Amino acid sequence: MFDFFSVLIPFLLIHTICDFYLQTDRWVEAKKARTYRSPELYLHATLQGVALLVPAMALGIDWRSTVCLIVIVAVSHFIIDLWKVTTPKGDKLAYFVIDQALHVSVLAAIAFHVADGASIEAVLQHERFSDGVLVVFAYVLILKPTSIVIGAVLNKYPIVNSAMDTDTDAVTDTDGVAEPVSDKTANVSGLVAGGELIGYLERLLILTFMLVGSYAAVGFVLAAKSIFRFGELNQSANRSMTEYVLIGSLISVVITTLIGVLVSLGVGIKFK
Structure with missing residues (x-):
């Protein structure tokens, strides 16, 4: 039995470590300079996917789901990062926010799928949903x-x-x-x-x-x-x-x- 946040939070932790601590400035500059021809781009995307083995094993996710998880995250991360480094003025804050929002959205969708009993209807009918909407507003x-x-x-x-x-x-x-x-x-x-x-x-x-x-x-x-x-x-x-x-x-x-x-x-x- 998996709770949505018990899955999402470890995923986000791994994403943060890989994206901001394990990715060096040299990798970032190499991705900007060579885009899809940069080995660092492929290495970084692969690292993002493989690193999720840690929370997947800790949570006891079955191996088929784990393999799908690694492939989806690695491929989506590659596509999103490639879009960012090939976009003019991609260093602007707006593009950084969009980039991170897309990564988080992929992880949230996976966590939503993995979590037991999670559905759009369940979220909308949750007793705190209206409170959350009010706070966001x-x-x-x-x-x-x-x-x-x-x-x-x-x-x-x-x-x-x-x-x-x-x-x-x-x-x-x-x-x-x-x-x-x-x-x-x-x-x-x-x-x-x-x-x-x-x-x-x-x-x-x-x-x-x-x-x-x-x-x-x-x-x-x-x-x-x-x-x-x-x-x-x-x-x-x-x-x-x-x-x-x-x-x-x-x-x-x-x-x-x-x-x-x-x-x-x-x-x-x-x-x-």
């Missing part, structure tokens, strides 16, 4: 949709540079929305769209800590961000910019907190 909601809401609110508050008394144009981001800086006086340093990423990470952390009931950690996240932002805003000669960043941050926190509270109530998490 919450995480989706706090990212791009929340950024759009924050941007719509802040658009009502135009920024005026105190020194030049001119309207400003957006050149960077804060908490997922454009951060205005004057064309005439801008001296911007930092990552392009770095503020957007900071906003995403902040909301992910807040929602996660709320769902696990770690409210003290939420306060730590807010305090840490305030400390890092204090020096930047304290040195700013433009009061409007300071207010802009503060409003954006507070809206981000308020929306995430409200969503966290509603989801916690929906899934039956008790507040302490």
Whole structure:
């Protein structure tokens, strides 16, 4: 008798070890340079399949299923990696995410097949399925949709540079929305769209800590961000910019907190 997660987790462990620890940088560069002619590509795909002998033997999976498992994983891994190394700009984060999602999907499908009593109907009828959907929806909601809401609110508050008394144009981001800086006086340093990423990470952390009931950690996240932002805003000669960043941050926190509270109530998490 195999449980879905008792099969999937060892499979994912082997995949992680083979993909990130046993695959050297030289192998990666060789695959990019020679693609399907690279011996490293075939060796890596074979290693991914053969390494699954360890969890298969530990779980007591019969030899026929084990052979099929090794062949399916090795072939699928070869095809997916070949697609990635032959894709222009395959080093971008989006392609990495897609690559890993495809590998995990193959392993999940195999684990689903191996697990006893697992079926789509059983998953849909599981008592926690609706809770899982609600949590996933919450995480989706706090990212791009929340950024759009924050941007719509802040658009009502135009920024005026105190020194030049001119309207400003957006050149960077804060908490997922454009951060205005004057064309005439801008001296911007930092990552392009770095503020957007900071906003995403902040909301992910807040929602996660709320769902696990770690409210003290939420306060730590807010305090840490305030400390890092204090020096930047304290040195700013433009009061409007300071207010802009503060409003954006507070809206981000308020929306995430409200969503966290509603989801916690929906899934039956008790507040302490």
